[in-house]
Amino acid sequence: MTQRSLEKLLRPSSIAVVGASDDPTKVSGRPIAYLKRYGFAGKIYPINPRRTEVQGLTCYPSIEATPGAVDLAVIAIPATAVVQTLNDCVDAGVRSCIIFSSGFSELGEEGGALQREITGIARRSGMRVLGPNCQGVFSVGTKAAPTFASAFAQGDLTVGSGAIVSQSGAVAAMLYQLLGNAGSGIQYYVATGNESDVTVADVMLDVVRDPEVSVVLGYLEDLKDPDGLADAGQVARQEDKPILVLKSGRTAEGKVAASSHTGALAGDDDAVDEFFHKHGIVRVGDLIELAAFSQMFGQKRRAAGRRVAVITNSGGLGVMVVDQCKALGLEIAVLQSDTIAGLKAMLPTFASAANPVDVTTQLLVEPRLLSRAVPLLMEDPGVDAVLASFGALGGGYDIDAIIGDLAQANDEHDALLAVGWVGSHQSIIQRLGAGGVPAAQNPSLVVRSLAAYVDFSLDRADSAGDDSATSARGAVANAATAPGLVSIPDAAAVIAAYQPLTDDGFLSEYNSKRLLDQLGVFQMSDVLVAPTSAVTDGPAQLTFPVVAKASSPAIPHKSDHGLVVLNIADEQRLETVVKELIARAEDIAPMGTVEGVLVQKMVKGGFEAFLGVKQDPTFGHVVVVGAGGVFIEIFSDYQCVLPPISYGYALDKVKALKAFPAMTGARGGDEADYEALARLVVEVGRVVEHLGDALLEMDLNPVKVLPKGQGVAVLDALIRLRTDESAARMS
Numbered sequence: 001m002t003q004r005s006l007e008k009l010l011r012p013s014s015i016a017v018v019g020a021s022d023d024p025t026k027v028s029g030r031p032i033a034y035l036k037r038y039g040f041a042g043k044i045y046p047i048n049p050r051r052t053e054v055q056g057l058t059c060y061p062s063i064e065a066t067p068g069a070v071d072l073a074v075i076a077i078p079a080t081a082v083v084q085t086l087n088d089c090v091d092a093g094v095r096s097c098i099i100f101s102s103g104f105s106e107l108g109e110e111g112g113a114l115q116r117e118i119t120g121i122a123r124r125s126g127m128r129v130l131g132p133n134c135q136g137v138f139s140v141g142t143k144a145a146p147t148f149a150s151a152f153a154q155g156d157l158t159v160g161s162g163a164i165v166s167q168s169g170a171v172a173a174m175l176y177q178l179l180g181n182a183g184s185g186i187q188y189y190v191a192t193g194n195e196s197d198v199t200v201a202d203v204m205l206d207v208v209r210d211p212e213v214s215v216v217l218g219y220l221e222d223l224k225d226p227d228g229l230a231d232a233g234q235v236a237r238q239e240d241k242p243i244l245v246l247k248s249g250r251t252a253e254g255k256v257a258a259s260s261h262t263g264a265l266a267g268d269d270d271a272v273d274e275f276f277h278k279h280g281i282v283r284v285g286d287l288i289e290l291a292a293f294s295q296m297f298g299q300k301r302r303a304a305g306r307r308v309a310v311i312t313n314s315g316g317l318g319v320m321v322v323d324q325c326k327a328l329g330l331e332i333a334v335l336q337s338d339t340i341a342g343l344k345a346m347l348p349t350f351a352s353a354a355n356p357v358d359v360t361t362q363l364l365v366e367p368r369l370l371s372r373a374v375p376l377l378m379e380d381p382g383v384d385a386v387l388a389s390f391g392a393l394g395g396g397y398d399i400d401a402i403i404g405d406l407a408q409a410n411d412e413h414d415a416l417l418a419v420g421w422v423g424s425h426q427s428i429i430q431r432l433g434a435g436g437v438p439a440a441q442n443p444s445l446v447v448r449s450l451a452a453y454v455d456f457s458l459d460r461a462d463s464a465g466d467d468s469a470t471s472a473r474g475a476v477a478n479a480a481t482a483p484g485l486v487s488i489p490d491a492a493a494v495i496a497a498y499q500p501l502t503d504d505g506f507l508s509e510y511n512s513k514r515l516l517d518q519l520g521v522f523q524m525s526d527v528l529v530a531p532t533s534a535v536t537d538g539p540a541q542l543t544f545p546v547v548a549k550a551s552s553p554a555i556p557h558k559s560d561h562g563l564v565v566l567n568i569a570d571e572q573r574l575e576t577v578v579k580e581l582i583a584r585a586e587d588i589a590p591m592g593t594v595e596g597v598l599v600q601k602m603v604k605g606g607f608e609a610f611l612g613v614k615q616d617p618t619f620g621h622v623v624v625v626g627a628g629g630v631f632i633e634i635f636s637d638y639q640c641v642l643p644p645i646s647y648g649y650a651l652d653k654v655k656a657l658k659a660f661p662a663m664t665g666a667r668g669g670d671e672a673d674y675e676a677l678a679r680l681v682v683e684v685g686r687v688v689e690h691l692g693d694a695l696l697e698m699d700l701n702p703v704k705v706l707p708k709g710q711g712v713a714v715l716d717a718l719i720r721l722r723t724d725e726s727a728a729r730m731s
Contacts, residue, residue, distance in 0.1 A: 006198065006206045008095035009128050010188065011142050012071035013042040016063055016094070018085055019077040020046035020054045027100060027148045028076035031136065032057065034145035034152055041143065043068055063092045070094045074136065074146045079103030082132065083117050090125045098146055099131035105194050106133055115196050122197035134193025135169030140186060141212060147189070151176045160185025161214035162294050163207040165200050167192050171219045171246075171287065178291035181426055182440070183433020184298070187212045201228025204243060208236045215298040217290055218245040223618045226275065233279030237463070242297040242456060243281045246290045247272055270624075271616045274640035278649075280463075282456055289448065295438040296418065296449040303416055303457035305384040307333035308450070309377045310356035311370075312389040313363055317422065318356030321389045321443050328451035330385075332356075339380045346372055367398035371405040378413035385415055385450060389443045391422035399428065407435035416453075420446040498721065502553050502593065505696060505723045509558070510551045510598050512698075512717040519690060521683045522714055530596040531582050545569050545602040548577045549716075550585035554593040556718050561588055567602055574599065603704050603713045607663050607672040610638075610701035611684055621688040621695065625650075625681050627659040628702040635659075645685035651678040663705060672705040676712045696720040 017031050024033035032055045035044050045068075046054035049061040060066050063073060063085070073094045075085055079101050089097055104115040115132065122129040130137065136147030140159055145152060151173040158180035166172035169191035179185060187210060190203045200218055205228065208216050216236065223229065236243045250269045276283045282297070284290045308330045312318040322332055335343075335355050343353035346369065352358040357377070363369055370388075377386045388406065393399065410417040419432055420443025432439035440446050498507055498515050507515065510528050517524040527542060528551060550563035558564050563585055565577045578597045585594045610628030613621055619642060626638025639653040654660065654674050665671035680703065688695060697720040704713040 004126060004128060006096075006128055006202060008071040009098070009130060009198065010137060010139050010144070010190070010203075010206060012096070012144055012146075014045065014068060014070050015040070015042060015072045015074065015144065015146055016045040016047050016060075016066060016070045017074045017076065017146070018047040018063060019075065020048045020051075020059060021076075022051065022054050024055060025153075029055065030148040030153070031074050031076075031146045034138075034147065035143075038143045038145050038152075038157060040145065042071075045070060047073075063088050063094065066092075071096065072144075072146060073097045074100065075131075076100040076148075079111070079114060079132070083114060083121070086118060086121045086127075086129070090121065090127055094127060096128040097130070098134065098136045099129065099193075099196075100134065100136065100148060101131075102133040104132045104196070115194060118196040129197040130190075131193040132196060135172065135191040137191075138186075138189035140188065141210075147191070149173050149176075149189070149191070151189075155180075158185035160187070161212060161298055162186045163188040163190075163204075163210070163213045163216045165190045165192070165203045165207065165216060166219035167195065167200060167221050168219055169193070174287055175217060175219070175291060178287065179294065181430065182291055182295060183430040183435075184291070184295055195224050199225040199228055201225040201232050204229070204232040205235055208232060208239055208241055208243065214241060214300070215294050216241065216243045217294055218243060219290075220245060220247045221249065223247075223272070223275075226618055229275075229281070230279045233281050237280045237460070240460065244284055244290055244293050244297060245276060245281050246284050246287060247276075268616060268618070270638075270640045271619050271622045271642070274622075274642055275619060278642055280459070282452060284452075288445065292438075292440050292445050293449045293452060295433055296453045297456065299416075299436065299438070301414060301416070302460065303384055303450075303454040304414075305458075306331045306454055307382055307384045308387055309333045309335065309380065309383045309385070310387045310389060311359065311373060311377060312356055312391075313359050313361065313393065314389075314391050315352065315356075315358045317389050317391050317443065318358055321387055321420070321447060322356050324444055324447045325387070325451070328447060330447070330451055330454065333380070333383045335377075336380050336382055339376055342376050343373060363393070363402065364396055367401045368405060370402055371408070374406065374409040374417070375413060378409060378415040378417065383415055385454070386417050387420065387443075387446065387450065388417065389420040389422075389446075390424075393421070393424070403428065403431050403435070406432065406437055410435070410437045416450065418446045418450050420444075498719075502590075503723060504553075504556075505720045506553045506556045507719045507721065508551045508553045508595055509549060509717055510595055511553070512719040513714070515719060516687070516714070516717060519683075519687050521680070521687060522712075526598050526600040528596050528598055529578050531586075531594060533596070542599065543601065544571075544574075546574065547600050547602050547715075548574060548581060549598045549600075550581045551595045551598045552585055552589045552593050554589035555585060556720075561585075563588075600715070603706075603715060605670075606704035606706045606713070607659075607674075608702045609677055609705050609712075610699070611677075611680060611703055612700065613684060613688060613695065613698040615696055623681060623684055623688065625653060625657070625677070627657060641681060641685070643685045643688050645682050647678060647682050650681035650685075651675065653681070654678045670707040673708050673711055674705060676710075677703065677705050680712055680714075691721075694722050696722050 019028045021029035023029045045066045046057050046059040048059050051059045053059050073089050082101050103111055105112040135149045138145045138147050164172050164175055164186055172191045188207045192200050204216050207213050284293055308325050310318050310321050332355055340353050351360045377383055419437055419439040424441055429439050498511050513524045545567045548565045549558050568574050581597050608628045610626055612624045616622045623641040624638050637658045639656050641653050654677055663672040663674040699718040700714050702715050
């Protein structure tokens with residue numbers, strides 16, 4: 001894991017502003033105004049050939065004319081002059097640059113060509129470049145503020161332990177303001193813009209190591225550097241810090257065209273979800289969640305379990321919170337008898353001492369009630385977290401006492417505490433947040449953040465000390481080797497032996513299975529009866545009942561055309577079926593593409609699964625496993641698995657299926673050999689390694705998961721290989 005340093009970009013000792021303006025409200029004037037306002041201790045060099053002084057500072061005609069070395073140059077000039085200015089910076093020994101200027105790849109090919117020149121300069125020189133079309137950086141530790149973001153134009157700087165890293169400057173500014181409203185703050189604010197060189201992943205890799213940072217908050221519109229993000233996830237795991245990401249584009253138009261079940265079922269965003277999950281990155285749904293989750297995830301202690309106690313001043317609100325807790329996988333704690341007795345002793349007889357605890361209006365009579373009730377709940381050994389949900393606390397309530405008691409309880413106990421305060425003034429949420437108590441006006445938001453944090457904490461605990469398959473670089477070496485899988489170093493030779501007969505690139509079921517047999521995935525026992533052959537030409541060991549299917553690469557989905565016949569009981573019936581299927585297939589498929597009829601043993605019983613491979617535009621091959629059969633698109637019970645695939649990783653994904661209980665003998669059924677299904681997932685992952693870009697898609701559907709110890713049976717297979725035509729259709 002190597003990275004060109006961002007030290008001079010994020011923590012510079014000297015900053016030049018090219019195109020500096022004397023007007024502190026303009027884009028090219030704000031960086032100097034901010035540097036002076038927030039107390040940057042380093043050197044500031046305004047650059048403008050038309051001025052001798054800018055905002056009270058000596059101004060220089062060029063970057064070469066500055067009296068000292070420049071760590072960071074901010075470029076705020078027209079796009080047409082940027083490339084020459086970058087070259088001037090390289091000649092002057094500048095270590096890093098930020099380009100505010102727009103007019104690059106966001107405007108099309110002409111601007112894209114200019115941006116590629118920027119990338120080339122950065123790569124050749126080693127100078128790090130942020131942008132173009134970006135709002136810059138604010139580094140709290142050094143008070144370096146080379147940015148024009150309006151978020152810093154007024155008010156006090158909200159300092160905290162968060163690091164905002166965003167491809168959008170506007171989104172970064174919104175997030176900064178939301179954090180301030182919640183009593184949180186930042187150590188870093190970085191807007192990366194078009195990412196000609198420095199990416200969100202690069203910045204995350206740097207800031208997650210800073211001891212002053214406890215949580216990294218990212219906004220992504222696209223994934224330009226998935227390998228870098230994987231590395232950032234690995235470092236965050238090692239540092240035991242969370243990365244929270246809002247990735248837009250869940251419903252982006254123009255998904256990759258796909259003719260297989262797998263490609264139609266698992267969209268691009270499913271792979272993004274799995275990528276984040278695999279690398280320990282927490283994905284949130286919107287900006288409000290990103291800001292609220294940062295409070296919960298930014299604390300040092302982790303959740304020990306899922307058991308939650310709810311305390312409220314409204315029985316109805318308590319019931320709503322309990323319902324949402326259960327819906328999100330949290331458990332309602334069973335309070336110990338000592339806890340209940342203690343609560344009864346301090347509450348009126350009409351209050352509820354059971355979970356959820358309803359203190360009613362007793363807070364009016366006894367303002368310090370929470371100083372005893374909340375610690376009592378947090379000390380219960382059966383409670384991992386306390387959710388305090390209040391509403392309608394208006395005149396007459398001692399708000400200061402309530403806030404103080406909640407903050408003190410949070411400081412003094414190991415259990416988690418979070419507060420939902422309906423209808424409160426924003427200042428109350430700010431005060432709780434500043435005191436380290438995660439809080440929001442919406443209790444549902446608080447429950448969501450707690451549930452996500454519990455999942456994160458328990459996942460981290462389960463994976464402690466296991467760094468396998470967390471980095472995308474060099475990860476093939478970490479993949480578990482499936483027993484019996486044949487190593488084939490020359491993928492081209494393999495593909496040549498299975499040259500598709502159609503432009504679509506599909507192999508027939510027969511050749512798909514032959515290829516998988518050759519790769520050692522399973523042993524093929526099917527029999528192909530050619531159009532000119534008789535059934536009796538097949539192996540004598542063929543036992544009835546059997547299934548017969550027309551085999552042609554031109555008919556990938558045979559059941560759609562009535563080309564599958566089940567439960568054939570004897571040889572005489574099979575001969576009739578073979579003739580009918582060949583005749584029907586030859587009416588549908590182009591001449592010379594019908595190979596014959598594939599005959600296989602009729603497999604009854606077992607759990608029906610599917611397994612496939614699709615091409616993702618960002619991550620390459622994605623393996624998909626799920627509940628199978630003809631209804632896979634209807635039930636949509638599947639999991640994406642990103643190579644490299646270890647056995648443990650594959651088994652976890654199989655167990656994550658909604659239908660998994662059906663494989664464990666639920667409702668008196670036989671326990672299925674789901675471990676064999678997991679091994680098949682691993683082997684398919686290895687096939688992806690062998691075939692590489694030559695493989696476009698694969699469907700194994702259905703896969704029968706047989707009773708425990710009997711393995712799996714691949715009943716149908718479809719492989720699509722790369723041809724000039726098939727690649728064009730997939731693009």
